[in-house]
Amino acid sequence: MPRDGEDARRRLQQAALELFRERGYDATTTAEIAARAGVTERTFFRHFPDKREVLFDGEERFRAALADGVAAAPGALEPMEALLWAFGAVGPILEANRLFTEPRQTVVADTPALQERVRTKTAGLIDALAEALRRRGVEGGPAALAAQVGMAAFGRAAGAWFADPSMCLEDHLRAAFEELRNLTSAVGRADPKRRRER
Amino acid sequence: MPRDGEDARRRLQQAALELFRERGYDATTTAEIAARAGVTERTFFRHFPDKREVLFDGEERFRAALADGVAAAPGALEPMEALLWAFGAVGPILEANRLFTEPRQTVVADTPALQERVRTKTAGLIDALAEALRRRGVEGGPAALAAQVGMAAFGRAAGAWFADPSMCLEDHLRAAFEELRNLTSAVGRADPKRRRER
DNA sequence: ACCTGTAATGTCAGTTACTGACTTAACAGC
DNA sequence: GCTGTTAAGTCAGTAACTGACATTACAGGT
Incomplete structure (x- = not known):
């Protein structure tokens, strides 16, 4: 369902920043980030080439x-x-x-x-x-x-x-x-x- | 069998350099490096903290x-x-x-x-x-x-x-x-x- | 309404780097 | 001959990423 578009990207960045600050970068999995953003892990990697890039x-x-x-x-x-x-x-x-x-x-x-x-x-x-x-x-x-x-x-x-x-x-x-x-x-x-x- | 010691490390470095030059870094797996060096993949990671470090x-x-x-x-x-x-x-x-x-x-x-x-x-x-x-x-x-x-x-x-x-x-x-x-x-x-x- | 195309996502299976826990083989000194 | 140490093997598991394919929503034209 493509109604999100650019929105999912922002939600992913927000979720990632929250989780990184809560429990640290290494202790956070990309699946958790995706879950908090309400999308699949696969979608995460469609918006960002790798886990680090979500911050930059x-x-x-x-x-x-x-x-x-x-x-x-x-x-x-x-x-x-x-x-x-x-x-x-x-x-x-x-x-x-x-x-x-x-x-x-x-x-x-x-x-x-x-x-x-x-x-x-x-x-x-x-x-x-x-x-x-x-x-x-x-x-x-x-x-x-x-x-x-x-x-x-x-x-x-x-x-x-x-x-x-x-x-x-x-x-x-x-x-x-x-x-x-x-x-x-x-x-x-x-x-x-x-x-x-x- | 711990007869190797420092020797395995050198064999790993040599094998890695060869493979990297043959088919590139990304196309080479740590398992292949270990195999050519005659050891297990686990041994590779005992000598080097990660794949990149084998070169430095x-x-x-x-x-x-x-x-x-x-x-x-x-x-x-x-x-x-x-x-x-x-x-x-x-x-x-x-x-x-x-x-x-x-x-x-x-x-x-x-x-x-x-x-x-x-x-x-x-x-x-x-x-x-x-x-x-x-x-x-x-x-x-x-x-x-x-x-x-x-x-x-x-x-x-x-x-x-x-x-x-x-x-x-x-x-x-x-x-x-x-x-x-x-x-x-x-x-x-x-x-x-x-x-x-x- | 209907068809069509496209864009964002979901699903799933697979690869690969890397780790922890445990076992095994060689050698060293006593 | 016993014991401790050291390097290595074995095995199971996690997590980052990828490719292939199916699905859903919406847009536009007819």
């Missing part, structure tokens, strides 16, 4: 927003500046999803399998950023490195922003990127005797 | 070497300099394992599940580096960021070194870290109007 939704929209941000940045900006621009433009999306993403933070935090998935999602974002930089004329190698490094700074800024929302995301971003510059500026100065003992 | 061995040794390298770096070095030092000290290990790790590169390359595992392993290395930096007195936040960024540069250097072994690892490392400094030095100069339109 709308990530491709975020990825597109990041890529668009890099593309929309003024052409004169250096790679890292373009990334900073894109991260700033993505703030509203972060803010809008904040209450939505917060409950699953605790679930992800104590489930290694989900953390692994988060890393994969992040890797996808990094790839998209690198590709967007390449489209601006940045060479492949530096683009990939810049995307990785920029994402690390963004993660730090987003974390700090979650912990202290009194400062706006842009300021957190600027602080993180400044920290980054301070860290990297020191290298290659004294050039210590890089002997490999042992 | 000696990673904890590498992690310890990295942490030791950071600890052994001269105390006057800045965080990123200490990381560069540690990466340089780890070169011989990379070189020794080169022929050993090369065959599985192709398997990992076209198996998403294995790439996910590699990312998890890398995250473990980053954590170890951050912890080692903290032990040098670096604060938690900057330590984590420096470890992430340093590992990104190390990955780039190692990749370049695999592609072009004529240059020594240290030179590749220096090039990657220099690239990093160039990338980050540009940010925060003009401070463009970071308006979030759209």
